Amino acid sequence: MSLLYALDLVGTAAFAASGAWAGIRRRMDVFGVMVLGLVTAIGGGTLRDMLLGDNPPFCFKNEIYLYLALGVSLSTFVLYRHLDTMRRPLLYFDAIGLGTFVVIGTEKALHFNLGFLGAVMMGVITATAGGITRDVLANQIPLILRKEIYASACLAGGALLVALIQMGITRSLALLIAATTVITVRLLAIHFNWALPRARD
């Protein structure tokens, strides 16, 4: 569980950096960059908690998520000229965040007695709603709706977690397997440049 918490913080930081980056590219001021970083990092979990009725959302109960996201966003703003070498590592940290957020969201939803499909959806929302909000605020069609095996990895991971738990496997082991699967699929997708089919013209 402690490992999951550590991975959760790594993912939060990576998501914040990706949000801040998007803000910088859209020439936002320092406040806008911090808002985009924050929203990307905590938006998914916050929407999940609002849907589950678990108020106030997680990041207001444990403010470390807020401080971490704001700190990383500010650092990205200050250091962004020197961050080009970080682009590749950031993709990996982002994958860690993706896997961790999915399993945390799915598990929490099961804990709130949601059904199979609802729980998987909550996992996907936890992992993707922040990035979607980031792109909406940057006035772009959300990247995740157009490109790459990103959301599908989440979907698969959430479904796997539900299946493993229903098979009676220990919760912590199930979490670990599902998270690792998402992260692995995502890294392979980055490496081999996989994409989903889209409708032809």
Place this chain on the structure above:
Amino acid sequence: MSLLYALDLVGTAAFAASGAWAGIRRRMDVFGVMVLGLVTAIGGGTLRDMLLGDNPPFCFKNEIYLYLALGVSLSTFVLYRHLDTMRRPLLYFDAIGLGTFVVIGTEKALHFNLGFLGAVMMGVITATAGGITRDVLANQIPLILRKEIYASACLAGGALLVALIQMGITRSLALLIAATTVITVRLLAIHFNWALPRARD
């Protein structure tokens, strides 16, 4: 009530198809198309339940809405080349959804002791927030804010429902009259191409 439920499902399917269609036109992948279909179909009712504090929202309590919306979206993605003949019927199904969503939302809000204006607003939100979210995700100014007697039909239907219930008419009859009114106004608007005034340059 059973009739209302049937109409609700028809509307959900029609809204999902309209969302999926928007995703296909914006060249999203299959995941994006399903997200847009889902959000369009359940977004309004979900926002209503979040505002009313009825967590988790309706579609997580009765997952048939999720399965229906996802199934229709996927079918639309697969069959979209053959759906041109469906465009006219879809407008009619969409009108059914509109009328049904308005009265369901308004009635639920009254049940939660909201005031006159608040209850009508909840009806309008139930019927329109999904389509608004669809357009925001597709990076367009929401259609409903710019064109056609769409939202006004909702507004009128919600107000009519509140008035009928306050006049002491049986709830199920009031629901039926209000829903039928919205659907009829909407169909007439489609037929005669009515539009609301907008500010001149």
Place this chain on the structure above:
Amino acid sequence: MSLLYALDLVGTAAFAASGAWAGIRRRMDVFGVMVLGLVTAIGGGTLRDMLLGDNPPFCFKNEIYLYLALGVSLSTFVLYRHLDTMRRPLLYFDAIGLGTFVVIGTEKALHFNLGFLGAVMMGVITATAGGITRDVLANQIPLILRKEIYASACLAGGALLVALIQMGITRSLALLIAATTVITVRLLAIHFNWALPRARD
């Protein structure tokens, strides 16, 4: 407290006018203009209450906010050709709304036992989320993320309020000082055209 309520209503009206104005510029119909006015005026407080779990949100408990926002939006739509002389005064009323919304939001969050950073964030959300939603619906990058010392004034005001209350100053005096500070900073920013740094190309 009664003064704060009066300022709150002034701010609500000013925010509604700014939202309606944005809708008119984007050539929305009368319904769209009213939606934009309403969302701008009550969006921030509504999101705050959804996050705090205080359902239904404030404006459904006291519908005067709804009537005021809709009335101002409709008036703006009808009279917009004659409102050019109002542009400057509107900026001042808007500043009043900003200061009032920040302190109301921060204080309410403290009342709900949020931590330091969380409470300040709730104040900022109360003051800015409506305008952000307005810009998203108008398909623009939110102004507040790009320009002017707007959000920073909120941030400072929320932090000041928390600090004053922790110093043991009477709540009503603390509210007054913090709100006045935000309003003053905002008016100075308008006057001297201050801006935050943004990342260079």
